[in-house]
Amino acid sequence: MHATRFLPRLFLPCPALARPLWALSLGATLLLAACASRPPEPAATPAAPAAATPAAAVSPMSPPSPEAGFARWVEGFKVSARRAGISEATLHAAFDEVQFLPQLIELDRAQPEFNRPVWDYLDRAITPQRVLNGQKKLQQVRAEADAAAARYGVPASILAGIWGMESDFGRNYGNTPVIDALATLGYEGRREAWARGELLAALKILQSGDIDRAHMIGSWAGAMGQTQFMPTVFLAHAVDADGDGRRDIWASMADVMASTAQFLARSGWQSGQPWGGEVVLPPGFDLARADGEFKQSTAQWAAEGLRGPDGAPLPELAQAAVFLPAGARGPAFLIGPNFKVILRYNNATSYALGVALLAQRLDGGPAVRAAWPRDLQPLTRSQTRTLQSALNERGFDSGTPDGLMGPATREAVRRYQRSAGLVPDGYPTLELLQRLQP
Template identity: 40%
Template sequence: MKKILSVILGLGLSCSAIANEVSFEEYVDALKQQALEQGISQDTVNQAFEGVTYRPRAVSSDRNQPEKKLTLDEYIPRAVPDWKVKQARDLYNKHYTELKRIGDEYGVQPQYIVALWGVESNFGALTGGYSVIDALSTLAYEGRREAFFRKEALAALTILDEGHITAEAMKGSWAGAMGQPQFMPSSFLAYAADGNGDGKKDIWNTKADVFASAANYLSQSGWDDTYTWGRQVQVPESVDISMQGREAEKGKYLQEWSKLGITRYDGRPLPKLDNDIQAWLIMPDDHHGRTYLVYNNYNVLMKWNRSYYFALAVSHLADRIKY
């Protein structure tokens, strides 16, 4: 057991050697021991790992991420089709009272809460059918990202120990992303919120908790509901493309970008704000593709998911909910 624990703690064998050195059952036994040593109750550990199963499909999904890269012109219509826009507007109107209450509490415009909900899980319809404990235990044992998935497995056990969900009901994606906002367990512990005051943070079934958790994530990450996310722009050939990027030093105020000849996509001047705002020029494909000026709210969306395409899908859906 000591040798196996040393593997889990990253002190003994290399991560890639784990599956060759110990069985899945031995690895899980050591993971249970570590959980107990970190204060997780015996009852929680017993319930969480009852019937735990190695899931080869989770491993194959992790190893075989799609390689084909779509352009934004191809991706945005697929990610934000008209039917999703209609559904988003209908749900925005249906839940507006609750969304407005939560949005006001956290300082986040309700359309962004709905847009995240739609892009992450198709408004709760696609949340994944894996046991989170199965998925995380499998991926930790597989070893490619052992430390990351071990940490997430221990976080999932903490969630169970706090009583927010049962082990049987804790379902998620092959990677362990959970519930309607698709939070990893560590994100749940950091940002999940009780939106209806019942003492639980149920991101699987309780919409108020889903909305509050998404809003809390954005709020804690620096969201400012005074502003939008950014806009698509036209950039003259005279602008040096090395100016694009989200590094802090590349931010310029809108009027600075305007003086360089950048306009809104329809050719109108950039907005003149009473309090000018910093923006970053991004070209997620290349300088021949779509170009945007983005504000810090966009940078916050990138904290949620480090994909330019994800953040743009959420931003476009939010815009279409409102306009």
């Protein structure tokens, strides 16, 4: 998901804390802890008594440093890891040189204020250069991708679409040590139970011999390898497809493709079924039914006047829903069960659409034909929270205001739009927010 080239971990002659280098593409600053040795003390000379050191500076009650607290957390975690069957050898390999990475805490707590519209996301995810590069990369791993497709029923282009979205076809899958990342997030405490579970899974991976600590690298959040599996997902779905006795989603493309395909197959992928496709809605179409949930067969949708762009056939689906990712003014799609399976990989409709459309382009298919409403300004997170609160106050339950446009908020928007005589497309706009505000 990051377009910068993969860079190996920095090995410094003394302990250092560095933000992952791929984060530099987001404008982050590389931070390195100073590690020069202390200069020799000058010879003592008689002097007047020095001013007393403030008591707080030497008080035994001073709080421990984050590094000391982190070390204690790691020792406590080792106790539970031993109870879970982790060997001393694995604990030494994992924690003897473990580092506290405070920059990861900043990233984990960061909540971007500005939401990217779907067209901006797709513009960045599916560039002509990425499509061309992806087609070349897919040809290079064609044997491995086709073998996984035959075994699990997931098209090679879908596997390559995920590969492209997650690591830019292997160019960058992060350079943060997974053990360090998960231990840091566990110590920070905001999601400790989750981080502890993932860290224990990472130790089990080390103990199994699938990968060693030095090569177990990934994103700052602990996602690993070329298609970014979390450790628990790795344990459940990773495959040794090349028969070398290890499940290696970092360097073995056979394992990468088979592991990704097995995850999708076990998540419900329907072999031989398309994910969906772009459609053109007939005049007067009831947009209240375009909620992504109302389902009927392609034949039934066609009978109501839906058609493919430029006369293309509709995707053949037994159960299909109309999806409007940018509201009534943007492109329309007919989506089937396999689109929902892609959401199991990353529960964001922009991501799922990105994978599907990238796969379509890798197969030589067309780009989206209809125009995106690029003049619409997306709501910021704070504006979305205001919208959610206003909807709740008027009796249109959108859930707890969190600044995220989930299904509950879209349905609340749709119900308000119907009550106000507006087009019920569930898409939030500044104009809608202004109508809701007193």
